[in-house]
Amino acid sequence: MLRLPPFALHQPTTVAEAIAHLAAHAPDVRVISGGTDLLPNIKLAQTRIQHLVSVKFLEELHGVTRTATHLRIGAATALQDLADDEDVRETLPALAFAASRIGSPQIRKMGTLGGNISLDTRCRYINQTELWREALGGCLKSHGTECHVVPGGQGCVASLSADTVPPLIAYGAIAEMVSDKGIRRAPVQDLFQQDGTWHVRIAREELLLAVEIPLPEPTTRVVYRKWAVRQSIDFPLVSVAVRLDGADGVLTGGSIVVSALGPRPRVLPLNAMAGRKIDEELAQALGQLVYDRARPLPNIPYDAEYRRERMVIEVRRAVRVLAGLPERPLAQQA
Template identity: 45%
Template sequence: MLRLHPFEYHRPSRLEEAVTLLAAHADDVMPIAGGTDLVPNMKHGLFTPGHLVALGGVEEMHGIAIEGEELRIGACESLAAVARHPEIEAVFPALARAAELVSGPQLRRVGTIGGNVCLDTRCTYYNQTRFWRKALGYCLKKDGDACHVIKGGTRCVAAHSADTPPVLMVLDATLEIAGADGLRDVPIGDFFTSDGVWNRSIEPDELLVAIRIPIPPEGTSVSFQKLRSRKSIDFPLANLAVRVGRDASSRVSDLRVVASAMGSYPRRVGKVEDAALGNELGPGVIEAVAEQAFRQCHPLDNITVDKEWRRAMVPVLVRRALSEIAEA
């Protein structure tokens, strides 16, 4: 049986109280939302904070509402709530879909969208018991000094494995982050970094309070696609979000692709607009975008499923996304 280490559990009800607790125990504290990722990680000895600050009771981190030209989602809203919220389903169906495809129903009821955005990276050589990791000499991300994915590598490339960030990125979401110095806004495009050890611009003593998403202009469609071993429970082997804007004559005026679950952060695929802008979304454009994504996406051996097969599936996911948008 895997046991948890001893820790003190705090239950604030206001944001200020939560931030004060985090500051008071800096370097030995982590926030916990649904705990669906953090608790297994603690059982594996990957994190051993002496204090946990539970976010579920923090009033300011709840609520889903359209405010002016934006949708605001409290970070502690569950994935199930995001997936079935009528305004999200109506205005941001791809976000509802991404939330709906995370894990299985039990975890979606407890797991939050904030925890999904702040999810730790994953790797075959990291998400293991201490005994397992010790036998291998540990690794760069935790307790060791070598990477087993890239031999001789000096940088962790564990997989960013969250499903909602690609959609939030194509939708230009903004993250509200609170810390001892107050609140700051971070565009989600600036949030993730390439360092698989800690791939997000938020410290363990800061909080993601809410996510704000601008309502997209008319003619915008977004599709989310996920590759996984089974149709439930499994983390993504690859995932991507595609956004297409079309003008009054149905010609493409905006095209964005963000792909993830292959390396340590979600990445925008470049140059996809070249073949698409000003044209109708037909088979030629779809093929050109799929080809460009294939050229730029290079999954790594950070999970057990064959990286070449995952790469070969990238253009398939792009074709599915663009065909879905073209046919809608």
């Protein structure tokens, strides 16, 4: 049985108190929300930390509120509450769907949006016990000097596997962080960097308060598709959010966000395709676009080339849903 090492748990009741704990103990400190990612990683000695600051009793971080222009979702909102929220389901259906496909009912009741955005990267060589990793000589993320995914590579390319991130980016979400230096806001798209050892640009001293998502125009629609081997308790092996803007079946803009590649999602703007009809031809063209511009790595299970083909299929399926076209049997999708 894997045991948790000793650590100090701080349970502030105000944001000011939480920030003070983070500032006092950085860099040897982490925020803990649902703990569904952090605690297993501590048990696996993938993360070593002396201080945890809980957000459980910080009221401002819980729940969904609507303003005239935005939906604001507190970072400590449970994934199941997000998936069940009527406002989110109606206004941001792709986000509600993504939340509903995470883990299992227990994981969604414990796990939160903030924890999902900051979910540690995953790799078949790091999500193992310390004993297993040492047998291989470690890696750049675990006391070693080489990457087993990209031999000779200078950086860790472990995969961003958070289900809510692609739809958040597609909807243009803004993250709000606070630290002893004040409030900072940044598009969720800009929160990620190409370093699988620390891929989220949220400093140890910072607390993610909430994300704000602009209310989409009626002409904007987003579909999220996740491919995993199992229908439950499975991280995405390919995930795509397709956003198409346009009225009367004609595209005016949008984007494709592809994830489960490396540490950062790939965002492909579709402005250059404005004026095209939203139809089967567009589904084929966007499938080709992701095939050319986004490439899965052998960092998570399943053959990378198969995942690449699968990514194309998921993009085409998303476009067909948005175009109101019937689904085609898998054999006819190549």
